[in-house]
Structures are given as structure tokens and as C-alpha cells.
Amino acid sequence: MRIGELAERTGTPRRLLRYYEEQELIMPTRCANGYRDYDERFVDRVVQIRGLLDAGLPTRIIKQILPCLDKPRVIHFKDATPEMLATLEGELDRMNHRIACLTRNRDAIEEYLEVVRQDKAPEPAAQSPGGR
Amino acid sequence: MRIGELAERTGTPRRLLRYYEEQELIMPTRCANGYRDYDERFVDRVVQIRGLLDAGLPTRIIKQILPCLDKPRVIHFKDATPEMLATLEGELDRMNHRIACLTRNRDAIEEYLEVVRQDKAPEPAAQSPGGR
DNA sequence: TCGAACCATCACATACATGTGAGGGTCAAC
DNA sequence: GTTGACCCTCACATGTATGTGATGGTTCGA
Numbered sequence: 001m002r003i004g005e006l007a008e009r010t011g012t013p014r015r016l017l018r019y020y021e022e023q024e025l026i027m028p029t030r031c032a033n034g035y036r037d038y039d040e041r042f043v044d045r046v047v048q049i050r051g052l053l054d055a056g057l058p059t060r061i062i063k064q065i066l067p068c069l070d071k072p073r074v075i076h077f078k079d080a081t082p083e084m085l086a087t088l089e090g091e092l093d094r095m096n097h098r099i100a101c102l103t104r105n106r107d108a109i110e111e112y113l114e115v116v117r118q119d120k121a122p123e124p125a126a127q128s129p130g131g132r
Numbered sequence: 133m134r135i136g137e138l139a140e141r142t143g144t145p146r147r148l149l150r151y152y153e154e155q156e157l158i159m160p161t162r163c164a165n166g167y168r169d170y171d172e173r174f175v176d177r178v179v180q181i182r183g184l185l186d187a188g189l190p191t192r193i194i195k196q197i198l199p200c201l202d203k204p205r206v207i208h209f210k211d212a213t214p215e216m217l218a219t220l221e222g223e224l225d226r227m228n229h230r231i232a233c234l235t236r237n238r239d240a241i242e243e244y245l246e247v248v249r250q251d252k253a254p255e256p257a258a259q260s261p262g263g264r
Numbered sequence: 265t266c267g268a269a270c271c272a273t274c275a276c277a278t279a280c281a282t283g284t285g286a287g288g289g290t291c292a293a294c
Numbered sequence: 295g296t297t298g299a300c301c302c303t304c305a306c307a308t309g310t311a312t313g314t315g316a317t318g319g320t321t322c323g324a
Contacts, residue, residue, distance in 0.1 A: 004270065015313070018273090033320060035271055051233035054226075056188035058310070068244040069237065080248045088241055094186075095238045099231055101183035105197065106227045109220055112200040116212045136300065146301090148282070165290060167301055190280070 002031075006038045010046040017046065023059040025049055025066065056098060061091055138170045142178040149178065155191040157181055157198065188230060193223055 007014045020026050021036075026045060028036040045066070052062050064087060139146045152158050153168075158177060160168040177198070184194050196219060 002271075013312080014271090016311080019311075031271095033271080035320085048233075048237070051229065052237060053311075054188050055230045055234050056186050060310095065237065065241055069240045085245065085248065088245060092238060092241050092245070095234050095241075097183070098187045099234050099238065101180075102187050102227050102231050102234070105180075105184060105201065106224060106231065108201045109197055109224050109227075113217065113220060113224070116217065134301075145282075147284085150303090151281075163301095165301080166303095167290085185281075 001038050001040070003036050003038070006042060006046065009043050010050070012046055012050060020046070020049060020059070023063060025059060025063055057091075057095075064088070065091060133170050133172070135168050135170070138174060138178065141175050142182070144178055144182060152178070152181060152191070155195060157191060157195055189223075189227075196220070197223060 001009075003014050003017055006012070007017060017026070017036075021028065026038075026042055026049070028038045028042065031037050049062055049066075052065075053059070057065075064084070068088065133141075135146050135149055138144070139149060149158070149168075153160065158170075158174055158181070160170045160174065163169050181194055181198075184197075185191070189197075196216070200220065
């Protein structure tokens with residue numbers, strides 16, 4: 001598929017698809033006329049990239065972890081230098097921190113919303129301060 | 133405490149503490165001489181801010197959710213306009229997406245690391261391709 | 265054959281978090 | 295009273311992910 005279709009199917013501006021390519025996150029082939037030609041697999045991949053970017057990972061890191069996640073991963077064993085593994089472990093750590101932080105705050109927001117809704121919804125009886 | 137101590141205790145450049153204040157994420161009082169005066173509570177708060185920033189939330193959003201998380205939260209009930217609640221729900225959603233994405237990728241990295249380690253560590257017997 | 269709808273590259277602009285430094289005040293210790 | 299370690303307020307610079315537009319090639323249907 002060409003860039004327009006991929007853009008539409010992933011909800012991503014063309015500009016960014018080209019940017020991700022420049023950052024070597026995705027490497028589409030080219031048609032004879034120079035147009036980018038994207039494989040079906042790129043749909044998922046782009047969505048994954050966007051998710052990781054949104055979660056705070058820079059392209060530099062995403063570029064490193066992406067190849068490790070492809071499923072027939074035997075191919076990538078030889079790339080696994082010690083430094084590379086160390087980087088991955090470091091990122092694993094940061095991701096765990098992020099997950100913990102997000103989860104903590106999400107739970108807190110959820111609780112807040114529940115409490116506020118309880119305070120607004122029920123029949124107007126005796127209520128603690130702040131009630132409507 | 134003054135800015136230097138807070139910076140050291142949170143591992144945050146002074147520059148950023150002033151920036152967070154400019155963005156109205158933290159509002160220290162001032163001493164007579166104009167120095168910022170930080171309460172003990174700011175230590176946790178700054179750490180929380182940094183965690184959320186690292187997880188991809190912009191200061192604009194952090195500013196909105198922070199006050200909802202303070203524990204004697206009765207004070208903040210009146211701020212809960214419908215638009216505000218909608219925003220919060222939206223952010224809750226995005227945070228859930230982020231958490232899901234991070235968790236998925238973390239698990240995949242973890243699995244990858246396990247497989248690679250298994251491939252490198254054990255006694256050199258018959259092994260699948262890619263072995264050392 | 266023309267126009268619309270794609271595609272290409274290039275370049276400049278923006279928002280946001282952050283770095284860095286200049287120019288100057290405060291204060292405690294010597 | 296001078297020095298050094300703080301603090302202040304600017305203000306300009308950087309990196310990263312984005313927005314936007316100029317300029318031009320390709321394809322295809324009217």
C-alpha cells in the first residue's frame with residue numbers, strides 16, 4: 001500500500017510516516033516510480049510506534065527495541081551485544097517505573113471520579129461539604 | 133527548604149523547579165528576601181511530576197490532575213465542572229492505553245531477554261540457529 | 265490533454281521540556 | 295568588609311516530535 005492508505009489506516013500524518021522512516025523505525029520498499037510501498041505488517045508496527053512515543057519513549061530507543069519484538073526472532077540473536085542487552089534492561093526498568101507511576105495516578109484519578117460522581121448523582125439528602 | 137535542597141533531594145535541576153512553577157504545577161511561598169520556600173510535601177510532588185512527564189503527560193494535563201489527587205480532596209469538589217470531568221475521563225483513557233502499550237512491550241522485551249540469555253548461558257550443547 | 269489526486273523532497277516553523285549563562289542580590293563565615 | 299555559596303530574573307539555545315507549505319513528478323479518468 002502507499003503512504004496515503006497507511007496514513008489513513010493508522011491515523012498518522014504522512015509527514016510522520018516519513019519522519020519515522022528517517023529515524024529508521026520503518027523501512028518501506030520503493031516502487032519503480034519512487035513511491036513508498038508499505039507491507040501490511042506496517043499497520044500494526046506504526047500503531048505500536050505511536051503508542052510507545054505517546055508513552056514517552058524516544059525514537060532512538062524505539063528503534064532499538066522494535067527488532068527484538070518481531071516474532072521469528074532467531075534472526076536478531078546475533079545483534080544481541082552485551083551493551084545492547086544492558087540498554088534493554090535499562091529500558092525495561094524505566095518502563096516498569098512508568099507503568100507504576102501511570103497506574104498509581106490512574107487509580108487515583110479513577111477514585112477521585114468515583115467520589116465526585118457519588119457526590120453529584122444521588123438524591124439530594126444530607127451530604128458532606130462541597131455538595132451541590 | 134530552599135530550591136537547592138529540593139533540587140538535590142529530587143534530583144531535579146533548579147531550572148526545572150522554576151519551570152514547573154511557571155507552569156503552575158507547584159507554588160512555593162516566598163521568604164522575605166524573595167527566595168522560594170518549599171514545604172516538605174513538595175519533595176513527593178516533584179517526584180510525581182517528573183514521573184508523569186516521563187510517562188508522556190504534558191504539564192498542562194498534569195496541572196489539571198494534580199489537585200484531584202491531594203488526599204483531603206473535599207476542597208476540590210467545587211472545581212469539578214463537567215468539562216473538567218470530561219477531560220479527566222479522557223486522560224484516564226489515554227493513561228490506560230499507555231499502560232497497556234507499555235505493559236505489552238515490556239513483557240515482550242522481558243521474554244526476549246529471557247530467550248537470549250537462555251541461548252547464551254547454558255552449557256554449549258545442541259542449539260537452534262543463532263547460537264554462539 | 266487537462267485536471268485532480270496522489271506521490272516525492274526540502275525547508276522552515278512550532279511546542280515543549282530542558283540546558284546554559286549573564287548580571288545581580290542575600291547572607292553567613294572568616 | 296570581603297568572599298563564597300547561595301538565591302533571583304531574564305534571555306537565548308537545544309533536541310525531539312510535529313505542523314505547514316513550496317515546488318515538482320506520476321497516474322488516471324473526464
